[in-house]
Amino acid sequence: MTQARPLTPPRVPCDLCPLRRREGFRDFTGEELSFVSSFKFGELAADPGATIISEGERHPQLYTVLAGWGFRYKILEDGRRQILNYVLPGDLVGLQGNLMTEMLHSVESLTRMTLCIFERDRLTTLFRHHPSLAYDLTWIASREESMLDEHLLSIGRRTALERAAYLLAFLDHRARVTGAFGEEGPFILPLTQQHVADTLGLSLVHTNKTLRKLSDAGVLRWLDRGSEVLERARLLEIAGWQPTKEGQRPFI
Amino acid sequence: MTQARPLTPPRVPCDLCPLRRREGFRDFTGEELSFVSSFKFGELAADPGATIISEGERHPQLYTVLAGWGFRYKILEDGRRQILNYVLPGDLVGLQGNLMTEMLHSVESLTRMTLCIFERDRLTTLFRHHPSLAYDLTWIASREESMLDEHLLSIGRRTALERAAYLLAFLDHRARVTGAFGEEGPFILPLTQQHVADTLGLSLVHTNKTLRKLSDAGVLRWLDRGSEVLERARLLEIAGWQPTKEGQRPFI
DNA sequence: CGCTTGATTGATGCAAGTCAATTATGGTGG
DNA sequence: CCACCATAATTGACTTGCATCAATCAAGCG
Structure with a gap:
C-alpha cells in the first residue's frame, strides 16, 4: 500500500483545468473561477493502489479528482471489505461522511490519479461568499446519495x-x-x-x-x-x- | 396506501417548534429563525402507511419531519423492495436524490407523522442569504451519506x-x-x-x-x-x- | 365471528460460500 | 534470456446460509 504524495509545484491553474474543457461539466463564472483558484491548495499524485484517505483519520483537506480512478470503502474488524462507490474525474473526495470530523471511510486509487487539494477550513468562506458553489456542493452530495441508493437496491435485492x-x-x-x-x-x-x-x-x-x-x-x-x-x-x-x-x- | 394530506391551518410557528426544545438539535439565531419561518409553507399530516413521496414524481416541496417515523425505499420492476433508510424527527425528506428533478425514491410513513413543508424554489434564496443554513444542508446531506455507507457495509458484508x-x-x-x-x-x-x-x-x-x-x-x-x-x-x-x-x- | 395482517415453523432446494488446486501473466534479478 | 515469484483468473468438489413453499397460529377489528 503506497502512499499518495503531494505534487510540488506542477500545479495547473484552474482556468486551464482539463476538466473544464470536457462536455458534461458546467462552466464557471469569472468570479467563481478566481475563488476556486485561491481555494486550491496544491495537487496530489497517487500511484495505483495508493491510500488517499484512511478511515478514522482527520483530513484537513478535500480533493477533486482530476484524472484516474479510485474507490471508497469500509472494512469490518475481521477484514471483510465493502466497496461503497467509485470515484472518477470531477468527483469530490472527502465530502462524504462528516464534514469536519474524522473520515468514516477510506479511499484508494485503482489507476494513477491526480487530485486537486482544497482546504476544508476555507469551506466557510465558500459558503459565505459563493452561494452558487455552495449550492453545487449540496448538489454533489445529493448526487452521491442517489448513487448509494442505487447500490443498496442492487446489493439488497x-x-x-x-x-x-x-x-x-x-x-x-x-x-x-x-x-x-x-x-x-x-x-x-x-x-x-x-x-x-x-x-x-x-x-x-x-x-x-x-x-x-x-x-x-x-x-x-x-x-x-x-x-x-x-x-x-x-x-x-x-x-x-x-x-x-x-x-x-x-x-x- | 393512504395519501398524506395538508394540514390547514394548524401551523406551529417555527420559534415554538417542538424540535427546537430537544437537546441534540442546535439553536438558531434570530435571523435564521425568521427566514425559516418565511420558508415554511405549511404542514402535512400522514397516517401510518401513507405515501409521502413517490419515485418518478416531481416534488416542488421539501419536508422536515416534526414527529413520527417513516422510511425511504426503492422498488424493482417486479416488485422487489429495498428500504434505504429510515426518517425520524429532524430529518429532511426530499433532499436525497437530485435536488430539482424527479424523486428517485419513495417515502412512506410507519407511524402517524407530521411534516413541515418547504418550497424547493426558495432554496436559491437560502443559499444566497443564509450561508449558515446552506452549510447545514450540506452537513445533513453528508450525514445521510455516512448512514448509507454503513448500510452498504452491513448488507454487503x-x-x-x-x-x-x-x-x-x-x-x-x-x-x-x-x-x-x-x-x-x-x-x-x-x-x-x-x-x-x-x-x-x-x-x-x-x-x-x-x-x-x-x-x-x-x-x-x-x-x-x-x-x-x-x-x-x-x-x-x-x-x-x-x-x-x-x-x-x-x-x- | 369471520377476515385480514403479522408472526411462526417445518420441509426442501438452490444460490452462494469455502476449500483447494491449477493456470495464466507480467515483472524482476541473476 | 530465462528461472522465479507474485498477482490475478479459473475450475471442480463440497458445504451451508438463505430462499421458497406451505401451513398454522395469534391478534385486532368491523
Missing part, C-alpha cells in the same frame, strides 16, 4: 448476475459521460475481480463464475485486470437498470 | 444475524438521540418483520428466524408490530458496530 451487470453498466456509463476513458479509449474498466466481489458483496469465486456467464454470453470481455463492455444494451437489460441522463453537472 | 443486530441497534440509537421515543418511552421500534426483511435484503422467513435467535438470546423482545431492544451492549457486540456520538446537530 438483485441476484448475483443482475448485480454484476448493473455494476459494469454503471461504471461504463459513468466513465463515458465523464470522459474517464480518454478520447479514443480503450474503454476498459480498471478493476480486478476482487474489486467487483467487494462491491457486490459476493465471494471472489462466485464473482468469477458470474462474470464468466456474462463473458460467455458475449456481453463483456474480461482482460487481465479489467473488463470491457461489449453489448451495452443487453447488459442494461440483464441488470434491469437505466442510467438517468444528466445534463451538465457542477464540480468544484 | 455482514451475516444475517449481524445485520439484524446492526439495524435494530442503529434504529434504537437514532430514536434515542432524536427523542423519537418520547420522554418516557415505550422504547419500541415501530416496524413489522417485513420492513426488517426489506431493509436487510433477506426473505421474510429468514428474517423471522434470525430475529427469533435474537429474542431467544434475550437481546430483544418482538411485539406485535415492533421490537424493543433489551440488551443494548450485547446487540452492539453481535453487530460489531458502535454508534458515533454526535454533538448537537443542525436541522432546517
